[in-house]
Amino acid sequence: MSDAHNERHGYAVRYLADLVGGDIVGNDDVHVTGINRIEFAGPGDCTFLSNPSYAKFLSVTQAGVIIVSRALLTNELPSGRTYIITDDAYRGFVLVMQKFFPPLRMEAGLRHTSATIHPSAVVDSTASIGPGCVISEGCVVGPRAQLFANVVLYPGCHVGSDTVIHANVTLGAGTHVGQRCLIHPGAVLGADGFGFFENPDGSFEKIPQVGTVEIGDDVEIGANVAIDRAAVGTTRIGNGVKLDNLVHIAHNVDVGDNTAMAAQTGISGSARIGKRNRFGGQVGMVGHVATADDVIVEAQSGVSKAITAAGAYLGSPAKEHRTALRLEAALRQIPRLLQDVRDLQRQIDEMNKTSS
Template sequence: MTTQQLAEITSGRLIGDPSLEITGINRIEHARPNEITFLSNEQYIKFLPLTKAGCVIISEHLVASAPTIDIPIIVAPDAYRAFVLVMQRFFPPMTMPPGVRSATATIDPSATIAATASIGPGCAIGANCVIADGVQLTANVVLYPNVTVGQATVVHANVTCTHGTQIGERCIIHPGVVIGADGFGFFENPDGSFEKIPQVGNVVIGNNVEIGANTTIDRAAVGVTRIGDGVKLDNLIHIAHGVEIGDNTAIAAQAGISGSARLGKRNRIAGQVGIVGHISTADDVIVEAQSGLSKTVTAPGAYFGSPAKEHRTALRMEAALRRLPDLMKEFRDLQRIVADLNNEH
């Protein structure tokens, strides 16, 4: 692909040779003459005179401060976003041939499978499942009865969807995900033993959702566990029964969302956050890493700590805690001074 073609893909402004062939991508400090890289952070300007890349995409706001280099550059409003467009061209998603039916797949006769859907080896598709056009079930995917999978969704190896799960269009489900297992529902008997509460709801996943490896989403006890359109879930997340996650929310690894919590739209939940059950968050809430959210959040903004507090409040409290040893020393010194004064009288 030539630098001119790359400029057209990124809607950028090319400065330099339009005919140079680029065959790969790399980081600015490791790129080779046949590769393209990018500069979107001023901290990396120091690498620009040293890079061996064949072409560099540079963010518009950095061009004035960037040193002159003797290789083609593409000026774009956001170099990182432009670089992602280039990545997508060089590395399109791996796809299965349309309409594949592996001989080792087990498909219930009552399942409805579109002609262009692909079913890989070891897959098991239960009764009354509906698989739409362009769906790819890669290998060892297990669909219990009455599961629906929307158009162009890709389900990777060893994913299990239990009965009644509904998955929307253009989703990506990564290996090891379990959707629709029983929620953690028990009540305690007088003797301290537990009685299982039937989990008879299901999980409904919207369109354009991506779910990371080994994440688990439990079915509702009654009703629906709902994942909104455009939601992005990292690896190793647990979403309990009856949770609702608003559109375009993103959740990082090892977060845990307890039962019947309701997250608003465009929330950003960082790694290892814990959210208790039966609370809700407003739209546009950010919960920072390792925080514990124990109460309903009614206002947009950033929250931090355990229990989580408004970001600035939490930082002031942390600053005060750091001063506590010195304050205690001052207090003890004052106690001694007062004691000495009392002894003199």
């Protein structure tokens, strides 16, 4: 499949249909110059329909091309439009997005003149080092890695091949990042964990944090995420993990493969997260407890003890989803029940007065 066009000039619908593995219905000479949501798309745009609740826009959208999931073809499509019919319209649209908006990359092998690279560091010839970067002694930067402006690697860090680290990220000493990772601006990996003991007079004394951080392959870490180094040993983030902005992972935590955590989640020290867990926004988890594989913890829930079975959990403290909903329903009845009790008490008081 030749890429006769590019993101600047757009793509023929036939090219996009081949890209997503779909069939064209309508005019196969349409040229696509952009992408947009179905409500806002214009004549040169490609959009998609994978959710039946958006089918109402089919008759009014101005989109030049609409990618439609095959499962939604229960009704006749409005005429006069061009469609790409595929098994998964959303996945197809993502492929089109990637064509129009390829990842930002620096020139292969770039060494900006303002970067500082220690003589003992090993930086692959195809890696790109942006302005203001600091690569300390003993660091290793793998093939095709990209370090954007002001990335700082403390001594002994390893960055795997094809990993992209955006501006103002700091890796503390000894931090290891795997292959094909994406780290967004402002993240700090390998700062000291929050470790102190209290003296008899109430003051605090710092506990040295001498462990490391290990990031697996294919991990994405959002902006301003903090992953603390272990007190001793390793804070580990498994392969395929996705961390949203402002997530905090404390010292000695172990996050299982393919787990995802939404923004402002906080995991306390030495917690163990199973594989394929899903944590909603602002979930909190106490230290030294664990979750099983395939656990979902819904937004703003608090995990205060181990979760030993797969499933969805809600509330603070987190409870099995259905149990939490029943408790919530019961709580909503308390005002009425209290009023009923007061009414009964008044009736009893009146009966007592009458009998006396």
